[in-house]
Amino acid sequence: MIPAAFDYVEAESVDAAIAALTEHGDEAKLMAGGHSLIPLMKFRLATPGVIVDIGRMEGLNSIDDRGDHIAIGALTRHMSVETSELLGAEAPLLKHVASQVGDPSVRHRGTIGGSLAHGDPASDLPAAILALGATLVAKGPGGEREIAATDFFTGFLETALADDEMLTEIRVPKMAGAGWSYQKFNRRAQDWAIVGVAAVSNGSTSLSLVNMGPTPMRASAAEAAINGGGSIDDAAAAAADGASPPDDLNGDAAYRTHLASVLVRRALTEAQG
Amino acid sequence: MLVETTINGQTYSADVEPRTLLVHYLRDHLGLTGTNVGCDTSSCGACTIHIGGESVKSCTVLAVQARGAEITTIEGMAGDDGTLHPMQQAFMECHGLQCGYCTPGMVMAATSLLSENPNPTEAEVREGLEGNLCRCTGYHNIVKSVMAAAGSPVTIGAGS
Amino acid sequence: MTAVVGTPRLRKEDPKLLTGEGKYVDDIQVAGQLWMGMVRSPYAHARINSIDTSAAEAADGVAGVYTGPQLAEMGLWIAPLPCAWPVTDDMVNPEHYPTAMDEVHHVGEIVAVVLADSRYGAADAAELVDVDYEPLDAVASIAAARDGSATAHSAHETNKAYHWPLIPDPDALEAAFANATHTVTGEFVQQRLIPAAMEPRGVLAVPSPMGGDVTLYSSTQVPHILKVMIAATTGISEAKLRIVAPAVGGGFGAKLNVNPDEILAVTLANKLGRAVRWTETRSEAAFSTHQGRGQLQKIELAADADGKITGCRVHVDADMGAYMMLITPGVPLLGSFLYTGVYDVPAFGFTCDGYFTNLTPTDAYRGAGRPEASYAIERAMDLLALEVGVGPDEIRRRNYLGGGDHFTDMETASTLVFDSGHYSPNLDAALEMSDYAGLRAEQQRRRDAGDAKQLGIGLCTYVEICGLAPSRALAGLNYGAGGWEHAMVRFLPTGKVEVVSGSTPHGQGHETSWSMIVADKLGIDPDDVTVLHSDTAISPLGLDTYGSRSLSVGGVAISMACDKVIDKAKQIAAHQMEANPDDLDFAGGTFSVKGQPGAELPIQAIAFGAFTAHDLPDGMEPNLQEQVTFDPPNFAFPFGTHVAVTEVDTETGEVELIDYIAIDDCGNQINPLIVEGQVHGGIVQGVAQALYEGASYDDAGNCRNPSLMDYLVPSAMEMPNIKTGFTTTPSTSNPLGVKGVGEAGTIGSAAAVVNAICDALSPYGVTDLEMPATPQRVWNAINGGAS
Incomplete structure (x- = not known):
């Protein structure tokens, strides 16, 4: 399995990356760690004409305390998120979820920005930023803009990023002391979740779902139930409302619906415990 | 595109297509065939090497991404005099290999694990090796090997 | 020497494998080699209307593109791929060539082969071959095969291949169920499994620079069987074929076959006079290696x-x-x-x-x-x-x-x-x-x-x-080969021992275990024993490794060859020590005369004497080496x-x-x-x-x-x-x-x-x-x- 040939452009700055994207249009694809893109390229399911390598640029790889939020550079590797003491104190859910991505070797290379920009409904990190109410920062030819996590995932493997925009930063509100849980259900540790549920309980409770539809999503009905004074069981019963889970070898839609309910119950029990 | 790297302490360079996977750069262009390919989905870990001391699946990295990198492969683990790295020695003593195909990747993943967590529990060893598949050993003796290696001083990339 | 058999002993094989020095097929590089790329059917059952190879032929670095009919016309084979176990006389056995001729019968069946000068070039060229298929109804399960509304092979009217009964006493069986107090019935599905040895299969066929001979390096469990079968399939004389199984990264049965790629590599290398190679990708293995x-x-x-x-x-x-x-x-x-x-x-x-x-x-x-x-x-x-x-x-x-x-x-x-x-x-x-x-x-x-x-x-x-093993028992089942195993044990002049094993390892540690058997038998250090195997030029006789047979057939053959070595050495010892062979004891690698303390002769000295042949019993052949072909009862x-x-x-x-x-x-x-x-x-x-x-x-x-x-x-x-x-x-x-x-x-x-x-x-x-x-x-x- 070998990628099809492409032209390679190294971007040494965000502006250079945006210039390359502007020049090459939808032929071009940004590559950070490459751990979402290269597997697709090897199967020739992705055949970009131009690879813009942003993985070697300086910066965008630190985790900083910005007062009311933590700013994570888009090129920060999963392993750095997983081992961040700052995140451990202020957003432990994100730190934990990063440790559930792939396996350690994957986490040494894969980046948070790359994972989020890939927009895979089955991956872990989108659920975390949805539950945490994070904000994503994108930069394009017209400058920088902020996108709420809930607005970021627009379709299957599609995000709100324009063809000439680059995700540069993820801003996570500080929530020291908040309850949280991440319930990942899979058959083999290294695999994507069959269903996953992230929960954050900080006064009100937010819940998000992994692999329950074409995009990463909030479990809005379950959130409404629990925040409206319902019981954990009420929320669990509503876990999959509005979801459209896939059928595959690991489970059909009905089973996933059931799993979402069990996992929402477990997540809420842990987050509120 | 010219890709220059430092591998096991030596400088290598080769002119390769940008699409060249790092593992093929090592194997086909530099003749460093100790690093194996066992799958095409980043699942098996047979191709695990170290970049900057950290385990990486070299089938999921382009050679051009590794320009200037400090790489250690299985060929760089034993001492210049042939003395096995403590992890290699532990695999031998605990019968942590049979056909040997996953072994280079296992050794590289395991040494990376111990550099990050020098005294892992058995569960942590199993978790640390979740991305490396073996079809022969049932993992029992691999886990034993890594636990044994953790009991003695371990240095990473002794050959580099 | 203390006995080593029965005690845990670290493996001789390990240092190489642990340091990346083990050479699997894909690790062997040969100048001028061509990479095969396989064009595989995306349909489980389809007629091939036409194949357009022009774009692939025109691609950089491509040395040739061949469709099935073209390969057949080139005379690359004289028989279909072999089935060595026709379980019944009327078993249906559809012809199976290395490439499809006019109809494909499973997803991934090879329809054309490209040869290019690089791994990447072969992958690219294979994508450029354009095949026009006419899809046919596929039989995708046993239930569908039984149902029979579609047939897997258009040339055959039924999907049934054979019926095989083993009912030693039908009346007794019927009576048992008629008279039973309890009966239970279980219906179970044995799902298809993908063997997934960690090393994907691979081949490298290298023509001799002198012409005429081809060496095939294959990730195989069965180099000896493969040699016979390739000869029978291609018409290339066995004498001109050498099969080497280098380090093999697991087999589990999946590497005991005669595969299309093996035939293609050997015959194309033979025809073109250039080395030809192929390594399956993991996802390809679901089609290119049996399940x-x-x-x-x-x-x-x-x-x-x-x-x-x-x-x-x-x-x-x-x-x-x-x-x-x-x-x-x-x-x-x-x-x-x-x-x-x-x-x-x-x-x-x-x-x-x-x-x-x-x-x-x-x-x-x-x-x-x-x-x-x-x-x-x-x-x-x-x-x-x-x-x-x-x-x-x-x-x-x-x-x-x-x-x-x-x-x-x-x-x-x-x-x-x-x-x-x-x-x-x-x-x-x-x-x-x-x-x-x-x-x-x-x-x-x-x-x-x-x-x-x-x-x-x-x-x-x-x-x-x-x-x-028992070859006669296998004959009773219509199995096309015997089940013996061959071994040779020889003392080298320096006192070290070489063992030639017909049984071929792929992770089982034969070199270590065989050394232990020999060490105990001959009273020498296991490290002084070298085990040669897996190369038909070095080990010409063997029936290879499958069915947990290595030790109980091959290992036993080695032990028996050691006995023969000791018997011969005893004759020499008796001759040189001027004693009756019956009066000699052999223990710890040394012959001694019963009742005569100090009258001792180590077997290594006898081995050297057998090499110089200066003082052997009349009529005895020089050298100390024996072989055994063991066929267990x-x-x-x-x-x-x-x-x-x-x-x-x-x-x-x-x-x-x-x-x-x-x-x-x-x-x-x-x-x-x-x-x-x-x-x-x-x-x-x-x-x-x-x-x-x-x-x-x-x-x-x-x-x-x-x-x-x-x-x-x-x-x-x-x-x-x-x-x-x-x-x-x-x-x-x-x-x-x-x-x-x-x-x-x-x-x-x-x-x-x-x-x-x-x-x-x-x-x-x-x-x-x-x-x-x-x-x-x-x-x-x-x-x-x-x-």
Whole structure:
């Protein structure tokens, strides 16, 4: 399995990356760690004409305390998120979820920005930023803009990023002391979740779902139930409302619906415990 | 595109297509065939090497991404005099290999694990090796090997 | 020298493999080599209307593009790919060439070959070949094959390949069921498994620079068989073929075939005078390497009021896949004799129907027929225990051959003669090591508490047939080859020893074990023994490694060759020491004269004397080397009891294997370190079948999970530590008393695990679960749905 040939452009700055994207249009694809893109390229399911390598640029790889939020550079590797003491104190859910991505070797290379920009409904990190109410920062030819996590995932493997925009930063509100849980259900540790549920309980409770539809999503009905004074069981019963889970070898839609309910119950029990 | 790297302490360079996977750069262009390919989905870990001391699946990295990198492969683990790295020695003593195909990747993943967590529990060893598949050993003796290696001083990339 | 046999010894093979110096096929680079790229069918069944190779031919670095008909016209082969086991005289055997001619019969069948000057160039060029297909109805399951509304091969009117019966006494069988107090029926699915040796298969064919000869490096278990078969298929003289199996990264049966790529590489290299190579990608392996299992089983047991079995009747429908590969049709037969397990079954009957489907061919995979048989009888024993109302341990105990006591040479209703067995102490050891009583108490506690996580305990006492040998027995099954093994042992002038082994390893550690046997026999240091193997130029005679036969046939041959060496050395020693040979003792590598302290001659000195030939008995040939071809009088029958402990999450259906205990009996052991490793690995492959793996196909015959991302080979995270123990019941089939252990773990473990899950869920009325027992299947079963 070998990628099809492409032209390679190294971007040494965000502006250079945006210039390359502007020049090459939808032929071009940004590559950070490459751990979402290269597997697709090897199967020739992705055949970009131009690879813009942003993985070697300086910066965008630190985790900083910005007062009311933590700013994570888009090129920060999963392993750095997983081992961040700052995140451990202020957003432990994100730190934990990063440790559930792939396996350690994957986490040494894969980046948070790359994972989020890939927009895979089955991956872990989108659920975390949805539950945490994070904000994503994108930069394009017209400058920088902020996108709420809930607005970021627009379709299957599609995000709100324009063809000439680059995700540069993820801003996570500080929530020291908040309850949280991440319930990942899979058959083999290294695999994507069959269903996953992230929960954050900080006064009100937010819940998000992994692999329950074409995009990463909030479990809005379950959130409404629990925040409206319902019981954990009420929320669990509503876990999959509005979801459209896939059928595959690991489970059909009905089973996933059931799993979402069990996992929402477990997540809420842990987050509120 | 010219890709220059430092591998096991030596400088290598080769002119390769940008699409060249790092593992093929090592194997086909530099003749460093100790690093194996066992799958095409980043699942098996047979191709695990170290970049900057950290385990990486070299089938999921382009050679051009590794320009200037400090790489250690299985060929760089034993001492210049042939003395096995403590992890290699532990695999031998605990019968942590049979056909040997996953072994280079296992050794590289395991040494990376111990550099990050020098005294892992058995569960942590199993978790640390979740991305490396073996079809022969049932993992029992691999886990034993890594636990044994953790009991003695371990240095990473002794050959580099 | 202290004896080394029976003691754990580190492996000679390891330093190379640990340092990246082991050379697998893909590691061998040859100047001027061409890379083969395979153009593979995306359809399971289709007519090939036309193939346009022009774009591929025009691509940079492409040396040639060949379609099936073009290759046939070039005269590259004289016969189709071989099936060495035509199980019946009327077996249907569709012609199977290295490339499709005008119709494809499974997804991934080769329709054209490109040759390019690089790995990447071959992959690119293969994509440029444009094939026009006319899709035909596909047969994508055994059920569809039986139904017969579509046929897998247009040239054949039926999907049925053969019918094979083994019913020694039909009247007795009928009577057993007519008179039974209890009967149980189990219907089981043996899903297709992708063997997934970690090293994908690969070939490199190198023509001799002198012309005429071709060396094939192949990731194969069977270099000797391959040589004969390539000669027979291509018409190239055996004398001009050399087959080398370099380091081989696991086989598990998947590398014992004669594959299209092997024929293509040899013949194209021979034709073009350039080296030709190919390495399969992992996802390609779902099509380019045969798969295992693929059976629907029905087993019925008849028993008296005490649960004592009186009859066993089995029918198997077996999925051949698209073609008969080397031993495809025989795999169910290998299992047929073992459906009575370790039990005293007075009446037995087995029938098998083989069917063609438009799926990747099946063939041997670790255990080959025997895990299937063991699964069926051991699952059925649990059903019988439920029916009779006794525990799974008790039902087994009541039915063990020989009453569970030690026996030798015991005839079974399936017409075998078990070499030796001693089942009750083996079961006792497993129950004790697992704290069976404690587990049952914990299970009850959880049941009483309504715990969401229920505990299940599964037992399995398996037996297997090892040491595929007795050539006459194989002849009786229409098997196309013998089962002997060859060995040569030779002293070098320096006193070191070379062993030439016909048995070829791919991870089993032959070099270490054979050295140990020789060291003890000849009284020398194991490090002074070099084992040569896996190259037909160095080891011209052999029948290779499969079916747990290496030690019980090949290892025994080596031991016997050592005996012959010692006999000859004794003649020389007697001559040189002027003693009667009968008065000589041989111990610790030294001959001594009885009753004459100090009159000693080390065997190395005799070896040097045999080399100089200065002073040998009249008429004796120089040099000290002997060879043996051993054909055992009987198979060997290892056995064991496994206990699987599972925790079933009744809310999600998730099954966790929390403990695994294996008490195996493989007769005498040479290297316990290696034995234990074989048990571990075997167990995990059986657990994988029970819980994780299964090639899944859609109705059009597309494999839904060809990659290791979707085909779930388990990792260290999914496996528990494995507790092993052994009993020792020496074999009577060979002088070493050894049996074989390569497949034992796999044969015992799938049934133990599924028995454990069903045991956990018995309060829910669950009596069976289809493998792999995915969380969804388990959850459905708990909730009364289909499993």
